[in-house]
Amino acid sequence: xxxxxxxxxxxxxxxDLGRWERWRVARHIGRCSECRHEAQALRDAGAQLRELxxxxxxxxxxxxxxxxxxxxxxxxxxxxxxxxxxxxxDKPAPLKHRLGWNAxxxxxxxxxxxxxxxxxxxxxxxxxxxxxxxxxxRAERIGTVIRSSAATPEEAxxxxxSAGIQVKENGRTLSLMQPRSDGATVSVSMQGSAGVRxxxxxxxxxxxxxxxxxxx
Amino acid sequence: MRSSSLLLGSVLALVPLNGVLSAAALPKIDxxxxxxxxxLSADYGESNExxxxxxxxxxxxxxxxxxxxxxxxxxxxxxxVSAQDVTPGGKGSVTITSLDVGPQESFxxxxxxxxLRPLQASSNVPVQIGLDGVLFDDLSFYGPDKLxxxxxxxxxxxxxxxxxxxxxxVLAAGGPERLRQEMLESLTHEADRPSLDVQVVRGGxxxxxxxxxxxxxxxxxxxxxPVDPVDxxxxxxxxxxxxxxxxxKNRSDRAIRYLEVGWILHDQTGREFxxxxxxxxxxxxxxxxxxxxxxxxxxxxxxGAQPLAxxxxxxxxxxxxxxxxxxxxxxxxxxxxxxxQRVMAPSDEEQRLAQIYRKKGLSALIAELNKF
Numbered sequence: 001x002x003x004x005x006x007x008x009x010x011x012x013x014x015x016d017l018g019r020w021e022r023w024r025v026a027r028h029i030g031r032c033s034e035c036r037h038e039a040q041a042l043r044d045a046g047a048q049l050r051e052l053x054x055x056x057x058x059x060x061x062x063x064x065x066x067x068x069x070x071x072x073x074x075x076x077x078x079x080x081x082x083x084x085x086x087x088x089x090d091k092p093a094p095l096k097h098r099l100g101w102n103a104x105x106x107x108x109x110x111x112x113x114x115x116x117x118x119x120x121x122x123x124x125x126x127x128x129x130x131x132x133x134x135x136x137x138r139a140e141r142i143g144t145v146i147r148s149s150a151a152t153p154e155e156a157x158x159x160x161x162s163a164g165i166q167v168k169e170n171g172r173t174l175s176l177m178q179p180r181s182d183g184a185t186v187s188v189s190m191q192g193s194a195g196v197r198x199x200x201x202x203x204x205x206x207x208x209x210x211x212x213x214x215x216x
Numbered sequence: 217m218r219s220s221s222l223l224l225g226s227v228l229a230l231v232p233l234n235g236v237l238s239a240a241a242l243p244k245i246d247x248x249x250x251x252x253x254x255x256l257s258a259d260y261g262e263s264n265e266x267x268x269x270x271x272x273x274x275x276x277x278x279x280x281x282x283x284x285x286x287x288x289x290x291x292x293x294x295x296x297v298s299a300q301d302v303t304p305g306g307k308g309s310v311t312i313t314s315l316d317v318g319p320q321e322s323f324x325x326x327x328x329x330x331x332l333r334p335l336q337a338s339s340n341v342p343v344q345i346g347l348d349g350v351l352f353d354d355l356s357f358y359g360p361d362k363l364x365x366x367x368x369x370x371x372x373x374x375x376x377x378x379x380x381x382x383x384x385x386v387l388a389a390g391g392p393e394r395l396r397q398e399m400l401e402s403l404t405h406e407a408d409r410p411s412l413d414v415q416v417v418r419g420g421x422x423x424x425x426x427x428x429x430x431x432x433x434x435x436x437x438x439x440x441x442p443v444d445p446v447d448x449x450x451x452x453x454x455x456x457x458x459x460x461x462x463x464x465k466n467r468s469d470r471a472i473r474y475l476e477v478g479w480i481l482h483d484q485t486g487r488e489f490x491x492x493x494x495x496x497x498x499x500x501x502x503x504x505x506x507x508x509x510x511x512x513x514x515x516x517x518x519x520g521a522q523p524l525a526x527x528x529x530x531x532x533x534x535x536x537x538x539x540x541x542x543x544x545x546x547x548x549x550x551x552x553x554x555x556x557q558r559v560m561a562p563s564d565e566e567q568r569l570a571q572i573y574r575k576k577g578l579s580a581l582i583a584e585l586n587k588f
Contacts, residue, residue, distance in 0.1 A: 206312065
């Protein structure tokens, strides 16, 4: 069994404990004869002291022993309260950590809001230029990034050269080749077609081969 | 795992990996029942297939013989070539213009098609050859016109008539010798004209790390053009030109439904070449202004060891179709301007006439001009 501290029992005996502590110590004293005897002894000592004080002559300047005892008791309470408050300061404060994380989150949030606001307020051309510059810087730092056809499988390319024209899609190719001919004129249209025109050397016919790409 | 390997093995065993195409792999030619042309014969003599690593390369060489089964002369024909299994979004076409095929006469069409597809794809290659359109000498048209063949062949015929008229006038004014000079100049021009390989990527993103810049179009204004280019710009990054935006104004008294703007690029070393065209289907009333925008990227491979760096660009209106179906093309005078002369190719018809002169001589050329 854990006994209350002597000071606790003394305060209990003098009726100076708070409600909760008083109930706790009284519960212990009800089961512990040792502490009960100590508390009773302190009560008896207190009663004797008060009787002695009553028999003592009056103090100067209107002071009384009772009043002095009350002041001493008050000072003791203040001391206990101060001790408890100081003990809280001595413990590691979890609040401090929480504040640190909050500060980090606030800074990150503010940065994100600023970045989004900056990006959305940029004219699209400047935004693309900035993106291109960042890519260039990245390429200079970590080397050239090569975009393989496998990386963009959805991209269809229409191509024209004097050898022929072709449309490439997902690694597959459809080409129209030109036979032996006299001069070839290559042309492309921004709507996604490429053509080559030539005069067939065998037939003398003007032939135009074209390939087109149209999204399905 | 084992069963899938067996399955793949048996599928591959069905495909002759190197050699002549099986009958199932030959193109399917399908013309409408009321087509003004009929298929007389199809020869795939040199067609073959060969494995290239993990891919199968199919070479089709089709020599078709078609007959004009209509009562009118045929001036042009466009055949549509598609291979849905290979390139679902891609199509090809073979167009022959400057024809002069009378009723019941036959004429040849050659198609040289190459397909590259993965080995494990379906063993049959359903290449389909169909008819997209036929243009007659009265400029009437037959066909589904999925590839705007009507407009393209009419533009070509328009140019052919303009050039035949011009060479006939040269012959009438200066005699055979003057015509000879014209033909020699045409052949020289054709040989000297700069040519460049080019790629088009629809909705393409910039793939190089050159800083991108906005470049304003300079415009070459042709005096008789019904459309005035007002403003325009494109984004240039190294050897790529992207997203051209143009503003055009209809200065004619007729509504316009289609126009095409030619695009000349100049590089840092002063070279210039015709990069491509920016076509636009629109509805442009007289006096009205409209914007044209194409979200595509032109990419130019390196010219030898020297990378191409685009510096500036020039636009000019190269053809217009009015709402009533009539066409406008630049005159011979317009095409004589030094800048266009440097980059523009001779028309289909001028190229054909020059080859007749080169192979058969002046008298054959004069006889050909007199046929029309």
